[in-house]
Amino acid sequence: MRPDNTTNHEVGLPISEVIKTASKKQEQRRWLLLSPALILLLLAASGPLLIVLVYSFLTPGDYSGVIWELSLDGWIQVIWQRDIFTGSIALSDAHLRILLRSIKLSFLTTILTLIMGFPTAYFIATRSKKRRSLWLFLITIPFWTNLLIRTFAIMEVVRNEGILNALLLALNVIDQPIQILYTDFAILAGMLYVFLPLMVLPIYSSMERFDFNLVEAGYDLYATRWRTMRRIILPIIRPGIVAGSILVFVPSLGAYVTPRILGGGKSMMLGNLIELQFGQGNNWPLGASLSFFLLALTMIFLLLYVRLTSKSAKSHV
Amino acid sequence: MKQQRSEIAIRIEDITKIYGEGRGKVIALQDVSIDIPENEFFTLLGPSGCGKTTLLRLIAGFEHPTKGKIHLYGKDITAYPPYKRKVNTVFQNYALFPHMTVAENIAFGLEMLGKPKKETDETVNEMLTLVKMEDLKNRQISQISGGQQQRVALARALAPKPRVLLLDEPLSALDQKLRKEMQIELKRLQSETGITFVFVTHDQEEALTMSNRIAVLNSGKVLQIGTPREIYKQPSERFVADFIGETNFLKAEILGCANGVASLTLPSGKTVETNVQKGFSPEGTVNIVIRPEHATVVEDPAESLLQGRLINAVYFGTDMRYHIELESGETFTVRIQNNPDDKTSTQFLGTEVCIGLHKNAVQILKD
Numbered sequence: 268m269r270p271d272n273t274t275n276h277e278v279g280l281p282i283s284e285v286i287k288t289a290s291k292k293q294e295q296r297r298w299l300l301l302s303p304a305l306i307l308l309l310l311a312a313s314g315p316l317l318i319v320l321v322y323s324f325l326t327p328g329d330y331s332g333v334i335w336e337l338s339l340d341g342w343i344q345v346i347w348q349r350d351i352f353t354g355s356i357a358l359s360d361a362h363l364r365i366l367l368r369s370i371k372l373s374f375l376t377t378i379l380t381l382i383m384g385f386p387t388a389y390f391i392a393t394r395s396k397k398r399r400s401l402w403l404f405l406i407t408i409p410f411w412t413n414l415l416i417r418t419f420a421i422m423e424v425v426r427n428e429g430i431l432n433a434l435l436l437a438l439n440v441i442d443q444p445i446q447i448l449y450t451d452f453a454i455l456a457g458m459l460y461v462f463l464p465l466m467v468l469p470i471y472s473s474m475e476r477f478d479f480n481l482v483e484a485g486y487d488l489y490a491t492r493w494r495t496m497r498r499i500i501l502p503i504i505r506p507g508i509v510a511g512s513i514l515v516f517v518p519s520l521g522a523y524v525t526p527r528i529l530g531g532g533k534s535m536m537l538g539n540l541i542e543l544q545f546g547q548g549n550n551w552p553l554g555a556s557l558s559f560f561l562l563a564l565t566m567i568f569l570l571l572y573v574r575l576t577s578k579s580a581k582s583h584v
Numbered sequence: 585m586k587q588q589r590s591e592i593a594i595r596i597e598d599i600t601k602i603y604g605e606g607r608g609k610v611i612a613l614q615d616v617s618i619d620i621p622e623n624e625f626f627t628l629l630g631p632s633g634c635g636k637t638t639l640l641r642l643i644a645g646f647e648h649p650t651k652g653k654i655h656l657y658g659k660d661i662t663a664y665p666p667y668k669r670k671v672n673t674v675f676q677n678y679a680l681f682p683h684m685t686v687a688e689n690i691a692f693g694l695e696m697l698g699k700p701k702k703e704t705d706e707t708v709n710e711m712l713t714l715v716k717m718e719d720l721k722n723r724q725i726s727q728i729s730g731g732q733q734q735r736v737a738l739a740r741a742l743a744p745k746p747r748v749l750l751l752d753e754p755l756s757a758l759d760q761k762l763r764k765e766m767q768i769e770l771k772r773l774q775s776e777t778g779i780t781f782v783f784v785t786h787d788q789e790e791a792l793t794m795s796n797r798i799a800v801l802n803s804g805k806v807l808q809i810g811t812p813r814e815i816y817k818q819p820s821e822r823f824v825a826d827f828i829g830e831t832n833f834l835k836a837e838i839l840g841c842a843n844g845v846a847s848l849t850l851p852s853g854k855t856v857e858t859n860v861q862k863g864f865s866p867e868g869t870v871n872i873v874i875r876p877e878h879a880t881v882v883e884d885p886a887e888s889l890l891q892g893r894l895i896n897a898v899y900f901g902t903d904m905r906y907h908i909e910l911e912s913g914e915t916f917t918v919r920i921q922n923n924p925d926d927k928t929s930t931q932f933l934g935t936e937v938c939i940g941l942h943k944n945a946v947q948i949l950k951d
Contacts, residue, residue, distance in 0.1 A: 483646050484679040486666035488693035489744065498692075502683045 323555035333551050341552030345560050369537040372451060373519035376458045380515050384466035392474035406464050418528045421457050422448060449531040457525040466511040473507030509576055517565055537561050593748050593780040594620040594643060599652035601638055612638040614804045620782060625774050627783045629791040630801035636784045640750050644673045657747060671748040672741035676756060678733050680725045686736050687721045693744035711739040731762045748780045767794055788828045800824045818861060820950045825873040832874045832916050841865045846948060851912045854889045858946040871949040876919035878945035881906060881937050888938030892916060908937055
């Protein structure tokens with residue numbers, strides 16, 4: 268922007284020029300408003316990410332940290348392992364299993380929270396205004412308690428001597444405690460519990476704006492309940508479903524606390540594997556590579572998902 | 585007789601609708617029975633909360649009656665869900681699908697009925713022509729104006745060729761000029777398609793100008809059913825007379841009633857004769873109504889039927905309204921059409937004037 272602009276338009280510039288100047292000023296002001304967030308992002312996200320990226324190409328140090336020596340071992344070890352004696356490379360069963368478990372559990376969590384969250388959101392959105400805020404309040408109550416405490420509470424419920432097993436034993440449904448804790452099932456249950464509100468809230472917010480007259484219009488025009496749902500309700504509240512799915516899937520894939528406590532050391536997910544490399548594993552380059560691998564994985568799934576949902580929405584119409 | 589019965593499009597039989605229970609219960613409709621013949625423009629008229637929209641929703645199937653039956657061309661459809669009834673609705677807020685184009689909205693009902701693609705396309709084009717929206721076929725709903733949305737809503741509801749079209753105050757969101765246009769448009773569509781229209785409105789003028797017949801509702805009950813002329817000229821109850829048009833209410837004494845003609849004494853002591861409906865023989869003190877335009881100011885005291893003092897004269901462009909305080913203390917309005925060389929009448933304010941009545945100006949109410 269030219270410094271003499273303000274004086275210029277007072278002497279009478281063509282109107283298009285004045286508008287351009289004004290909008291330029293406005294744009295500048297917008298950037299100014301954005302700057303605190305941008306600075307924070309640069310310092311707290313992009314900077315550390317860059318460091319992690321650099322570390323992933325270095326050699327692990329003897330006890331911790333890295334030696335500044337270029338090596339691709341970190342990246343190779345994401346899914347391959349080098350035999351200690353022969354030096355030959357083979358696919359790493361342990362890593363692949365963890366990878367697959369992470370993807371499987373994240374998918375299941377997303378789908379199950381969607382199946383449970385959609386009717387919940389529908390229910391809340393169709394209540395009276397006063398009732399709605401009460402239900403929303405109830406949905407957010409779990410957020411008031413620390414995640415760690417909530418997860419330990421689940422542990423207390425599902426462990427062998429826990430409430431659930433005790434109840435089943437007392438009712439003679441089983442004669443031996445079922446091993447639930449430290450299984451994939453326990454992780455899934457924990458993640459469902461943690462992430463359900465993140466699915467309900469965005470779906471609710473797009474459903475709240477939904478005009479339920481449209482449902483009547485659908486019925487009136489010979490659409491059955493199911494077809495009204497598929498052709499009218501779902502396409503219109505799709506943004507809420509997409510947002511909810513992303514909000515659940517992305518943190519699920521990198522979940523750490525829940526699998527750590529409910530899966531123990533047995534059932535690990537990617538987040539735990541990464542933590543292991545920076546802790547006991549003493550392999551920072553591998554941890555860094557895994558972190559970037561997780562990032563890439565998340566992005567690929569997101570892209571696929573957005574592509575898929577927008578396409579199917581178009582073919583519906 | 586038998587042939588006439590088969591032409592009844594909608595038969596509403598003894599319908600009662602109650603919302604809620606116990607002390608909180610609301611009676612929306614009570615013992616309502618209406619027959620609507622085929623190819624009629626039928627209007628449900630009444631103030632808000634009178635039950636007219638509830639009745640429409642019962643016909644559409646969005647609500648179910650507490651008691652009574654609804655027949656569509658002789659078939660009992662009371663228990664049918666909306667998507668199995670061959671009736672379509674034009675909603676008050678249009679309820680167009682925002683994620684579809686104009687053409688897709690119109691095609692929706694046809695698609696749901698499983699019509700072949702080619703037939704659907706043809707009907708959609710036909711409907712677009714009918715409502716003069718051919719050029720906006722591929723627009724999104726958010727890209728068209730309120731009046732255009734109204735047309736799309738009509739086309740969408742007409743496209744599946746319903747046996748009855750239900751219209752829930754469809755013109756209430758439009759401005760005055762557009763509303764007048766759409767009134768004519770709706771009339772045209774009704775006669776062109778030959779579909780029975782059931783039209784809900786609280787606007788008495790709209791009802792009078794558009795309908796073949798009108799049912800006036802209040803507090804969940806049907807007060808009177810008749811042609812616009814009958815409703816206006818022979819209101820049976822005080823509410824109907826008051827709700828439709830301007831009216832003067834007076835009390836009168838019946839002297840006698842024979843051969844469909846009643847003679848009665850007006851508050852002024854003068855006697856007039858007037859026609860009464862068949863089978864109605866009023867007696868004693870009755871309520872009567874006189875429309876302002878059925879009265880006039882006369883100069884000859886011999887022709888005078890009511891007298892009073894002129895307290896106000898209001899110029900309305902097409903006519904003058906004279907407010908006259910009668911000897912009995914009531915205010916009586918007389919409406920006289922203006923002519924090209926009318927003069928101000930304010931000079932007569934405060935003077936005594938004589939009121940004459942046209943033949944059959946007096947209508948006797950049943951309540």
